[in-house]
Amino acid sequence: MLRQGVYQQIAPVLFGSKTVGQAGQKAKEAGMGNILLVCDEGIRQTKLDAKLGRILMDSGIGVTAWYGAQTDCPDETVEEAVRIIDGNEIDGIIGLGGGSVLDTAKVIAAAAANGLDILGEVVEYLSGTKRYQHRPLPLILIPTTAGTGSESTFVAVVTSSRLDAKVGLPCSADCAIVDPELTMSVPPFVTAFTGMDALSHANEALAEKKNTPHSDLLAFETIRLVKTYLPAAVTDGSDKEARENLAFASSLAGIAFNESGVHIGHACAHALGHLYHVPHGICCAVLTPAVIELQAYAYPEKMKRLGTIMGAEILSDSPVEIGIKAADAVRTFSKSIGIPSLKEQGLTEEQIMKALPVVQNDPLAYAYDGQITEEVIRTVLQRAYQG
Ligand SMILES: [Fe+2]
Numbered sequence: 605m606l607r608q609g610v611y612q613q614i615a616p617v618l619f620g621s622k623t624v625g626q627a628g629q630k631a632k633e634a635g636m637g638n639i640l641l642v643c644d645e646g647i648r649q650t651k652l653d654a655k656l657g658r659i660l661m662d663s664g665i666g667v668t669a670w671y672g673a674q675t676d677c678p679d680e681t682v683e684e685a686v687r688i689i690d691g692n693e694i695d696g697i698i699g700l701g702g703g704s705v706l707d708t709a710k711v712i713a714a715a716a717a718n719g720l721d722i723l724g725e726v727v728e729y730l731s732g733t734k735r736y737q738h739r740p741l742p743l744i745l746i747p748t749t750a751g752t753g754s755e756s757t758f759v760a761v762v763t764s765s766r767l768d769a770k771v772g773l774p775c776s777a778d779c780a781i782v783d784p785e786l787t788m789s790v791p792p793f794v795t796a797f798t799g800m801d802a803l804s805h806a807n808e809a810l811a812e813k814k815n816t817p818h819s820d821l822l823a824f825e826t827i828r829l830v831k832t833y834l835p836a837a838v839t840d841g842s843d844k845e846a847r848e849n850l851a852f853a854s855s856l857a858g859i860a861f862n863e864s865g866v867h868i869g870h871a872c873a874h875a876l877g878h879l880y881h882v883p884h885g886i887c888c889a890v891l892t893p894a895v896i897e898l899q900a901y902a903y904p905e906k907m908k909r910l911g912t913i914m915g916a917e918i919l920s921d922s923p924v925e926i927g928i929k930a931a932d933a934v935r936t937f938s939k940s941i942g943i944p945s946l947k948e949q950g951l952t953e954e955q956i957m958k959a960l961p962v963v964q965n966d967p968l969a970y971a972y973d974g975q976i977t978e979e980v981i982r983t984v985l986q987r988a989y990q991g
């Protein structure tokens with residue numbers, strides 16, 4: 605019997621090569637006349653900000669560019685951006701960049717309309733005990749990497765100095781523009797770990813409590829596309845077919861994990877990212893095999909299918925065997941595209957285990973559709989470290 609569930613796509617996605625050319629029209633449709641363009645210094649170097657700025661200004665949209673977005677969205681960066689908005693009569697936000705930039709744009713849109721106090725009440729907003737008093741500013745998100753899926757999700761990850769943790773704040777785009785040509789200049793290593801982030805979203809969406817046949821469909825197609833096209837994009841960044849399919853995969857995975865969700869892998873990744881500033885995609889890549897081994901107990905058939913897509917030959921129906929073989933296939937794939945282990949990142953097992961209490965306190969970990977105990981978290985962290 606197919607599971608009950610809600611099928612949803614939170615923001616319309618305009619997808620395809622050269623669609624960024626329609627950004628001015630989309631901004632007008634969203635009611636924007638004078639926007640804050642949220643970027644980081646990396647985007648300034650690619651000159652994509654200048655290209656987008658021209659497109660917007662040609663449509664009569666006023667543009668103030670801000671390059672202060674930082675990895676994992678520290679809340680003081682949001683404060684800085686909101687001060688600029690207050691002084692410039694800004695009526696819309698456009699985020700252009702990777703996952704952290706898009707998340708920063710989301711949080712700015714919510715904080716500009718509702719005040720900076722929301723940054724200290726992130727947990728209340730995520731749990732639904734508090735709701736925004738005002739609608740966030742209109743928001744368009746334009747990813748320049750293929751992996752985050754942030755343009756399609758209802759939540760942004762923010763590093764709260766008030767809570768000393770990476771936490772999720774509910775906020776979503778009004779519209780996304782996914783133009784694969786914007787990802788062409790991403791260097792090989794970043795291409796590799798952002799692609800593995802998309803794979804981890806798909807994998808965890810298969811076994812989160814809200815998973816549906818619809819989210820499964822999107823997740824399995826994401827896994828197939830990442831397996832097929834990520835090595836080619838890492839080898840040759842100008843491979844248009846590979847870039848297009850990875851941008852599509854990232855977008856599909858975003859919809860899948862917005863509808864279903866991510867769970868213990870991302871809870872561990874957020875903890876390790878916060879403690880040691882390991883890039884999010886690398887954390888997800890090294891955690892995914894350990895998560896697969898766990899998920900094989902709750903969903904052996906799905907993990908068998910995932911393992912087969914990733915190139916494993918799995919004849920057994922034993923969850924342990926399925927988990928080991930499917931995890932091995934992902935581990936081999938990950939190494940083949942140059943993802944380093946946590947050891948190679950210079951971390952010790954003792955350091956990794958310091959994430960355990962952080963993960964234990966993260967509600968995200970318990971979104972897994974199976975039992976999560978201290979022992980389970982310990983095993984996932986240890987297996988991720990062993991590689
Ligand atoms: Fe992620």
